[in-house]
Amino acid sequence: MMSNEIDAGPSETSLTPQSTRSTTPESVRSITPEYKRSITLFDNNDTTGRVMLNVGAPSVGVLRRAAVLINEASQARLTSELDSDCLLLQYGSPLGDERCLEALTLFLNKEYQQPVNKNDLAITAGASTTLALLLISIFPNKCRIYTEELTYFVALKSFSFLSYDTCPVGYKDDGIDVDELEQIWTRDLTDEVHKSDNKVNYVACLYLVPHFHNPTGSCLSDEKCHKLIKLARRFKVLIISDDVYNLLSYEGKPPKRLFAYDSIADKDYGIGCVVSNNSFSKILSPGIRLGWLEMPAMIKERYWLRSPILNSGGGLNYYMGGVLACILELGGYDHLLQSIRTDNGIKMRHLISVCNQKLPKDFKFYSEPKGGYFAMIMVPLRINAQGLLNFLRYVCGIRLHSGDIFSAAGQNTKNERSIYLKNSLRVSIGYLEVPEFKAAIYDLVDCINTYDSTRKDA
Template identity: 35%
Template sequence: MDVLDRFKANVKKSRENGCISLLDGVPHETKLKPCEVIIKKAMNGLLHANVDANKTFSYGPEQGDAEFRHEVAKFLSQQYDSTVNSENLILTAGATHGVHLLTSVLFGRGTHCFIENPTYFAMQRALKDDLHMNVIPVKTDSHGIDVEDLDRLLTEQKPQDIPNDMIYWACVYTVPVYNNPRGLSYSPETCKALIKCARKHKVLIICDDVYNLLCYDSKHPPQRLFSYDNPTDSDYYGNVVSNGSFTKILMPGIRVGWIEAPPIIVNRLVHSSLTFSGGSFNHFGGQIVTEILKLDLLAPHLEFLKENYAKNMKIIIDTLNTVPHLKFIKPGGGFFIWVEIPNDNVDALEFLTQAVDNRTVSFIPGQCTSPTGEFSNCVRLSVAKEPDYRVKEGIETFVDQYKRLMDKEQS
């Protein structure tokens, strides 16, 4: 049984045993309950007496309904404190679909995909096993992806002859803001260097920007990587896409997202056979989101989520601060905290197995997030799944079991 299979077995058992989840990046029921009122109000607005049946219930425009894109662009511009152009937006059925759409339309089997090490544990397998890409890990540091290592790998792997009809010969999958699993955000210097590197090597950077708006330490999140790729630059080509979703800021079940992309990619996606077949993806879901935005229902809900997640984040950080020698970076937002245990002999997967067997707490072992199986002395903790009192109990239990583990290692 490999690492991921062992991890999946532990996840299943943790749910059967009723463990407190510091593992899942999904909202607790208390975060979802307000969506009942939001959806009812949106549906009342959408299904009014003079509803346009063709506009509402038929296939939608390939790029997504113009009103949807307008409302999303307006909302994102306010939240980012940075202009988002509706012409750069494409409606998707969520962030996972966005990655699938980009990779399937723009790239073929065996295409090189460079990913952070560590990275989002499910996406590394999806890219490799489901999308059949050649996944190549890239080093990371406290500022984000190691651009020097990426530049070296791109130089080594770049083919001598790139077909003329290939917009990019490879892609880079990243989570630049409130990273999954490490919680950090790329520094401005890293962002600028990454843009320069992508232009130099003619590759596409796919940013999983699903956590950006969950900012706790400031009114606005760090600048998204897409905005560093300035169209007024003399060497501009269009090397970044921002892949966003309403699953983290509204509710997972809505399955509506967006791709923010340069014109060269918008044109390719809009004219693909996938969109020609049936128009935009999840058109009706997009109509619901449009009403939610028009009625100004999302911004207050987002503030509610941020307040709750920030409280859980503080509980975990305050507790971790009481433990000597544990290494972690306090995230400014998002769902995750990356903890490094100061003992290279610790096996985080075995630590998880013991915790689950004891019916206590669950988390993600570091080696499950690494394409190379590294970071076995690290864990990813999540603030999302449990209410605050369960988070407090869970992190205190985690610390207690960590101390027992260290005592055992030292004896």
């Protein structure tokens, strides 16, 4: 438990569950006519509410600063194109705009504080699109996808939508249970690896969020990263590493990405076993639909450069990649990224401090994240988390996600560990501005305490 002093907040008497105080940023409650407003994914999916602690997206303040950078960069890049042949508006290279790749390489070397090779990179249209494209390209005849027991719920939906079988693997404080994973792969894949010879590159896939995990905020330990690479090479498994939170470490150097552990200098490197799937959605804007991929040479040559999809339509979101090049070149983005980290750190520390001091002692955090967007509150089994979630939504107007939607174990599992993990609430810190977020957390704990004192599911 943290002992940080709680930031001064509104009085408890003003934060009752029936409060009608809105935590929506003032800029959202504008006088813009409805027909001129953009309809967001949250509107479309009915995930809005008075207090939105469910949404893994940047705040309005971040988007406004991003809009300034995008506006300046768009003008600069279009001016440059008009002075030449406007080739940025043509079908583009599958790898993306060359100028963007150069700028991105410099940016990543500085931010990761680790070597990044431009030849490993491709510009993408974001992590979700890239995940689907990788799967249908590398595993067109399907394969089993192994996942952490708790993982990103939309990834689970994507695997089901694309008709891929999934297998959950236990999850511990420092990430996926690699000992259990080794046992499962020994059982499932030993014969398949022996039969495959060199006819297939990979016999299965592992999807995971190694750092600042969604939903728990945990990080995969260094020891586990090393062991995971050895296992993947041994069993011919491709690891798709969801790295969208890696650059959101609140303090100090970001964690070493899993891709960097798969060193080409290793004697048993083979063809490479990790792709690093990244996005600018959390660190600039989700609406621009931009990301990047780091991948082994074999995957780049066979599945990216030769992709009929990319050889028909060209590079993904090619124009916005060109704009991104200017964003990175002109400066100003570094300040935005650092402010996102700073604000997220303030919000996360406030969340943990307030909850640890004001909630009953049997409410605990799965981990106390040092980066990323999410934290997971473990609800004691004496309380039904789904009942609490419904109370928070329908009585208090507070939106969160419960742990069950992140569970790869299924709804009918009898496993005690899975039941414990599912009885939880995920809090997202990104969407609200700092003042609104601080008020929302006081509101949240008051509502949880009210439910706990009056509940009928005891």
